[in-house]
Amino acid sequence: MKGNIQEKEKRIRPDGVEKVTGKIKYLTDLSFPNMLVGKVLRSEYPHAKILSINTEKAKQIPGVHAVITHEDIPAMNGFGLVTPDQPVFCVDRVRYIGDAIAAVAAESLESAEEALRCIEVKYEPLEVLDSPEKALHPDAIKLHPQGNICHKASYKKGNVEEAFKQCTYIIEETYELPRQMHGFIETEGGVFVPDEDGGITVFAGTQHGFKDRFQLSRILGIPETKIRVISSPMGGSFGGKDELNIQPYGSLLALKTGRPVKIHNTRVESVRAGIKRHPMKITMKTGVDANGKLLAHKVNIVADKGAYTTLGPAVLDFAVEHAAGPYMIPNIDTEGVLVFTNNGMSGEFRGFGGNQVTFALEGQLDRLAERLQMDPIELRRKNLRKETDLGPVGQMIAPTDGASLVLEGVSKLMNTNRKQQDEQPWIFKGTGIAIGMHGGGLGKGRIDHAGGRLSLAKDGKIEISFGFEECGQGLVAVIENLTISELGCGKDDIRIVISDTDRVPISGSSTASRSTNMVWQSLKRLKEPFMKMLYEEAAELLKLPEDEMTLGVGGIWLKGRSDGPCITYEEMARKSENELSYTTNFHFPITPTPDAIPGAHFLYTFGGIKVDVEVNGLTGKVIVTSIDHVISAGPVVSPNGYVGQIEGGGVMSLGYTLLEEAKMIDGKYASENFDTYLMPNIVDVPFDTNVYAIEELAEGDEYGPRGVGEIGTIAIIPAIAKAVHDATGLWINKLPISPEELLNHMEQKGMIPWVLNKM
Amino acid sequence: MGIKQDVKLEMSALHYENLMTLSVRINDEKVEVKVPPTLSLAVILRNYFQLTGTKIACGIGRCGACSILLDDELVNACLVMAYQANGKSITTIEGLSKLSLDEVQEAFLKQGGYQCGYCTPGMIMAVKAMFDRNPHPQESDIEEALAGNLCRCTGYGGILRAVKYVMNQKHY
Numbered sequence: 001m002k003g004n005i006q007e008k009e010k011r012i013r014p015d016g017v018e019k020v021t022g023k024i025k026y027l028t029d030l031s032f033p034n035m036l037v038g039k040v041l042r043s044e045y046p047h048a049k050i051l052s053i054n055t056e057k058a059k060q061i062p063g064v065h066a067v068i069t070h071e072d073i074p075a076m077n078g079f080g081l082v083t084p085d086q087p088v089f090c091v092d093r094v095r096y097i098g099d100a101i102a103a104v105a106a107e108s109l110e111s112a113e114e115a116l117r118c119i120e121v122k123y124e125p126l127e128v129l130d131s132p133e134k135a136l137h138p139d140a141i142k143l144h145p146q147g148n149i150c151h152k153a154s155y156k157k158g159n160v161e162e163a164f165k166q167c168t169y170i171i172e173e174t175y176e177l178p179r180q181m182h183g184f185i186e187t188e189g190g191v192f193v194p195d196e197d198g199g200i201t202v203f204a205g206t207q208h209g210f211k212d213r214f215q216l217s218r219i220l221g222i223p224e225t226k227i228r229v230i231s232s233p234m235g236g237s238f239g240g241k242d243e244l245n246i247q248p249y250g251s252l253l254a255l256k257t258g259r260p261v262k263i264h265n266t267r268v269e270s271v272r273a274g275i276k277r278h279p280m281k282i283t284m285k286t287g288v289d290a291n292g293k294l295l296a297h298k299v300n301i302v303a304d305k306g307a308y309t310t311l312g313p314a315v316l317d318f319a320v321e322h323a324a325g326p327y328m329i330p331n332i333d334t335e336g337v338l339v340f341t342n343n344g345m346s347g348e349f350r351g352f353g354g355n356q357v358t359f360a361l362e363g364q365l366d367r368l369a370e371r372l373q374m375d376p377i378e379l380r381r382k383n384l385r386k387e388t389d390l391g392p393v394g395q396m397i398a399p400t401d402g403a404s405l406v407l408e409g410v411s412k413l414m415n416t417n418r419k420q421q422d423e424q425p426w427i428f429k430g431t432g433i434a435i436g437m438h439g440g441g442l443g444k445g446r447i448d449h450a451g452g453r454l455s456l457a458k459d460g461k462i463e464i465s466f467g468f469e470e471c472g473q474g475l476v477a478v479i480e481n482l483t484i485s486e487l488g489c490g491k492d493d494i495r496i497v498i499s500d501t502d503r504v505p506i507s508g509s510s511t512a513s514r515s516t517n518m519v520w521q522s523l524k525r526l527k528e529p530f531m532k533m534l535y536e537e538a539a540e541l542l543k544l545p546e547d548e549m550t551l552g553v554g555g556i557w558l559k560g561r562s563d564g565p566c567i568t569y570e571e572m573a574r575k576s577e578n579e580l581s582y583t584t585n586f587h588f589p590i591t592p593t594p595d596a597i598p599g600a601h602f603l604y605t606f607g608g609i610k611v612d613v614e615v616n617g618l619t620g621k622v623i624v625t626s627i628d629h630v631i632s633a634g635p636v637v638s639p640n641g642y643v644g645q646i647e648g649g650g651v652m653s654l655g656y657t658l659l660e661e662a663k664m665i666d667g668k669y670a671s672e673n674f675d676t677y678l679m680p681n682i683v684d685v686p687f688d689t690n691v692y693a694i695e696e697l698a699e700g701d702e703y704g705p706r707g708v709g710e711i712g713t714i715a716i717i718p719a720i721a722k723a724v725h726d727a728t729g730l731w732i733n734k735l736p737i738s739p740e741e742l743l744n745h746m747e748q749k750g751m752i753p754w755v756l757n758k759m
Numbered sequence: 760m761g762i763k764q765d766v767k768l769e770m771s772a773l774h775y776e777n778l779m780t781l782s783v784r785i786n787d788e789k790v791e792v793k794v795p796p797t798l799s800l801a802v803i804l805r806n807y808f809q810l811t812g813t814k815i816a817c818g819i820g821r822c823g824a825c826s827i828l829l830d831d832e833l834v835n836a837c838l839v840m841a842y843q844a845n846g847k848s849i850t851t852i853e854g855l856s857k858l859s860l861d862e863v864q865e866a867f868l869k870q871g872g873y874q875c876g877y878c879t880p881g882m883i884m885a886v887k888a889m890f891d892r893n894p895h896p897q898e899s900d901i902e903e904a905l906a907g908n909l910c911r912c913t914g915y916g917g918i919l920r921a922v923k924y925v926m927n928q929k930h931y
Contacts, residue, residue, distance in 0.1 A: 641871070649914070
């Protein structure tokens, strides 16, 4: 089964030409007259008391215009998407190696760096809680007033202990997953431009401009109306720029100095201060009867939060929700705990806890299949949800047969590419499959507004506006394609307006695989009223019947005519005295189940995957030689974008499985740059990758194309682990897969006899 | 092109005593600029000439976002100091397309060889350098030529398709 996605329209992405020519200005490329450079002083210790901060010497450095600390914050000294418990500047204590203590603005980078060196901070180091185990110890020092537990989440159904007694086989295993860097190529940064009446324009990448505006307002003590946030284009985010990062410092420095200030993190600064994927330790005990029916599933998740909350609780909720995935298990007991530590901060990251928990879940299924001596696909098939079954936490969800569609898609792939060769006896080949599901939107109990606007601008362009950001995911192509197909106008007739809080409506965040879906739903709501508005206006101007009109390329056409529009958009905009604009506001669809657990989702996407690997018996290195994705997420809106999101997500998780770990030693990052933190490069990926889209939705589905930003990152992790098992017999329960562990295993099993011969 | 005198964020007061005259050709235009001799070429291109297509993402030559051609050799501009570039000829992404797009740029556009676009200038320069040197690259040649350029968005699928598209267009 080859990939089935074609660029039918041959439409070039709206931001394409300026990207391939290097002309596009990212926000970190901007310059303004009289601009200063800003730098942030971060903590020297992962955990310490601050005894004193002296900025006098720093202020004397030539070219330095401001040195600020917590004393210079006009309003709230804190930020955080869920709970604002992260200090903008620390007052008397630092809790992680990225904590900010002071910031400077200077005329040159060197002056700024010299000033940072001259800030005298006296610390009294405290014990470093560098693991959840240490932080959960009853005698552990409290990192926050409420203690070291940031959040707990659970879901229970039936009685697992009773059900385990009925099980023929039980697998209990603990899976350990590491901290992963987002690795966006553009580090955090931007320019902060004060205006004359005390307001500020913030040019800095984020995934929700309005949320940044709200958070900055609380810090700066100025009303949101005086803050304008320009939030994209961005050189990647993947969740990593969702939370505030350098924005508070740039804004404070700009307001203090009255001059534009640019901050652009170096990679090392980005690694130290920025959020990462939550490391998790997941224990699963899963029982099955003799026929392969799953009976009981007990899950315990311990996640390392790092020092502050950001969006961590939602990530844990997501992991708890997806702990049973697409399988119907009558007895479930899932508990999760999110623990504050002095490690680097964890937070929102593409996949959002689903990656970790799906690795564990699919690992359980594969181990059970082996115990049952059953085909792993057959075991999955026996337990899979049906179209109208409830969701993974017993909530009502939009009907979908995606789980079985992707499983059957994957099963068709299993007979292909199965080749063994003997020429290199030290190469062991294996194949693995896995499936996963992923909820879209923020979920039950969360404000999740959406909306958009269609307007005829004064210059005759049809403006389609959303409060979304272009992180690289290709949202502008989605907006363009959907607008053209819904309205019937031409590519040159429209102008896309996004990521500017002064010009866009509320659309919610560019996160949670929600934007594509929300653009589609917005257009469904905008289309008729906006068209009607234009037809009425044209009818009035031309004295022609509006029911004979239709939107087309260049303007409004009379039905059945092919000789050109009866009025062009430009002419209409010029002649019309009315404001031709329509805005829609609505909420992301949520489950109607009233007592569903917090964050439970209503719309899901599904992904299945097959990978082939080669394990090298000489080096223990694993190479993935082919990747086949089967995705069920509704219609493909933007073909290149769809393929890119799935392939790119897959490779990001290939990195998580085989290469990447942002290891901490005593609360400090062991790797601070790409020399020692290895992300996949072109050598690590197979030339042979296929993405197969299942576009059909359940009959009567009215929710449209789902977002595919995350689903490609999920199932590949357990699939690679299973392929390695297939090749070597080693069950993987810790990522990234360790070549040493593989070599030891292969040696013990006598798979690499030349090693034994030497001994 | 022109030098912006008001944007010298990387220059220090310490360096004013110690400037060299850097004389280079950038994208076929001869330019001279006074800079600290050890200042990185990537910074000079970005801050003195506003050629911001060249990106700095790791600063240590591991990501390739600053890839440019220096006397037709692919280099990481972040690792080249001003004095090392003196008298040489530089091609940046901005110099690749004159009247129309280069075939590599066309291929990236059509095949989805980019998403966020931040690695794209460097990646395109690396592909360009590969084809300049070897019009018939095998898979292993492509891997070697592009191994120094990280892309976090595409998973390299679109980039590989763009490379193959260039090869097919030329009927190699």
